[in-house]
Amino acid sequence: MTGERIQVEVRLHALLAELAGTRRHRVKVPRRLTIKDLLDVLGSELPGLSRISEYRINVIAVRNGEPLPGEFEVGEGDIIDLLPPSSGG
Numbered sequence: 001m002t003g004e005r006i007q008v009e010v011r012l013h014a015l016l017a018e019l020a021g022t023r024r025h026r027v028k029v030p031r032r033l034t035i036k037d038l039l040d041v042l043g044s045e046l047p048g049l050s051r052i053s054e055y056r057i058n059v060i061a062v063r064n065g066e067p068l069p070g071e072f073e074v075g076e077g078d079i080i081d082l083l084p085p086s087s088g089g
Helices: 015-020 035-045 047-055
Strands: 005-012 024-030 060-063 066-068 079-083
Touching: 005 015, 005 035, 015 047, 024 035, 035 047, 035 079
Parallel strands: 005 079
Antiparallel strands: 005 024, 060 066, 060 079
């Protein structure tokens, strides 16, 4: 079905939550949207995250405890956790 949209919940952690001004964001996106495209959508809906899509800041996307590649296609009802890269020693 062309133009079908699905709902995805994104949970933002650490610096990403601070930049976005929220820890959770629900978004309706076209079916077959990739994680990379989802970051673009989030950058336009949450201006504090615009640098992520603009500069492709490394973000770790996780679903059910499993890291997701940028080409992974999100599905209806997915809950995607986005984490900034960790640093430290």
